[in-house]
Amino acid sequence: MAAEDKARTEGPVFTIQRIYVKDVSFETPHAPEIFREEWKPEVNVDLQTKTNRLEDTIYEVILHLTVTVKMGDKVAFLVEVHQAGIFTLKGFPQDQLSHALGSMCPNILYPYARETISDIVIRGGFPQLLLAPVNFDALYLQHLEQQKKSEKQ
Numbered sequence: 129m130a131a132e133d134k135a136r137t138e139g140p141v142f143t144i145q146r147i148y149v150k151d152v153s154f155e156t157p158h159a160p161e162i163f164r165e166e167w168k169p170e171v172n173v174d175l176q177t178k179t180n181r182l183e184d185t186i187y188e189v190i191l192h193l194t195v196t197v198k199m200g201d202k203v204a205f206l207v208e209v210h211q212a213g214i215f216t217l218k219g220f221p222q223d224q225l226s227h228a229l230g231s232m233c234p235n236i237l238y239p240y241a242r243e244t245i246s247d248i249v250i251r252g253g254f255p256q257l258l259l260a261p262v263n264f265d266a267l268y269l270q271h272l273e274q275q276k277k278s279e280k281q
Contacts, residue, residue, distance in 0.1 A: 142228065143216040147240055150190060151210035154248050158202045163253060165199050172196045173259060175267075179229045185218045189233035193241050195257065207248050211241035231268040238262055 156162065174194040182188055190212045197204045215233055217225055242259045249257045 138219065140220045140224065141216065141218040142220075142232070144236065145186070145214040145216060147211070147213045147237065149209065149240075149244060150212040151208070152244065152248065153206075153208040154252055155206045156204070156252055157206075158204065159253070162199060162202060162204045167255060168199065169204060170198045171257070172198070175262065177230065177234050179233075182214065185216055187215050187217060187229060187233075189213050189215060189229055189237065191234050191237040191241050193245065193259075195245055195259070197254075197257070205249065205252055205254060207245050207252075209241045209244050209248075211237045211244065213237050227268060230271065231264040235262075235264045238264070 172195070174196075176192045178190045178192065180188040180190070190210050192208070192210050194206070194208045196206045213233060213236060215229075217228055220228060238261075246256055246258060249255075
């Protein structure tokens with residue numbers, strides 16, 4: 129039986145090989161003065177994903193989160209986390225493979241990144257920061273729409 133036929137009868141295979149922190153950064157440019165101010169933060173979250181094909185069916189997905197917290201015009205802290213995972217994806221049609229890499233994998237990585245950010249913020253002397261859940265399916269669909277628009281132009 130050909131490998132392609134076997135994949136069709138067995139169905140797609142999705143495996144998490146490893147989840148890890150690839151890079152982390154924390155800055156408090158206005159410490160210690162910022163600790164003396166009343167805590168009324170403005171939180172800005174930037175989220176991006178990147179995929180690297182490591183082997184035929186093995187991919188590294190990196191979720192890059194940057195959280196900037198300001199007090200007025202001063203940056204209280206800035207934290208960046210690159211949460212990564214290595215995933216095996218076999219037997220997926222191309223559209224489903226793209227969806228798995230663009231939505232399913234980041235959805236798995238996000239809780240880890242969220243916990244890392246919360247821990248770092250506390251260790252930095254600030255109140256706990258719990259990031260809101262993210263709808264990666266909606267972000268993936270939005271990304272597809274943007275691609276379609278840019279292809280038409």
